[in-house]
Amino acid sequence: MARGPDCIHGVMWDIQRGDLVRTRHKRYTTLDGNQQLVYYHGIVIGSPHVGQLTMFPEIEVYIFETRRVETFVAGQIETISSTYY
Numbered sequence: 001m002a003r004g005p006d007c008i009h010g011v012m013w014d015i016q017r018g019d020l021v022r023t024r025h026k027r028y029t030t031l032d033g034n035q036q037l038v039y040y041h042g043i044v045i046g047s048p049h050v051g052q053l054t055m056f057p058e059i060e061v062y063i064f065e066t067r068r069v070e071t072f073v074a075g076q077i078e079t080i081s082s083t084y085y
Contacts, residue, residue, distance in 0.1 A: 015074075018083035019044045021061060024076045040065045041080070 015021070025038045046060030056073045063070055 014082070015044060015048060015059060015077065015079060016083060017044055017047060019079050020081040022078045022080055023061060023063065023070075023072055024078075025063075042070075045069065 020043055021041070023040050023042060025040045027035055027037050029035050040063045042061040042063040044059055045062050048057045048059050056075075058071050058073055059077070060069055060071050061077070062068075
């Protein structure tokens with residue numbers, strides 16, 4: 001099992017405050033039966049955290065398109081640009 005500051009219960013999640021991300025926001029079905037995903041872009045404003053009542057690590061992201069702060073789990077986020085030095 002991996003250990004370190006980016007390790008949350010054995011899952012490696014290299015994301016930090018200031019990262020530019022693409023989020024998988026929702027899935028919908030078109031009239032012809034095709035499924036489409038909606039992707040939004042945003043910037044990470046929180047630190048990864050795991051609460052007692054949640055099973056998966058979550059992080060807060062400011063979404064540019066909606067101008068709102070939303071919480072996402074690891075499977076919904078793709079890092080576009082990292083703030084690593």
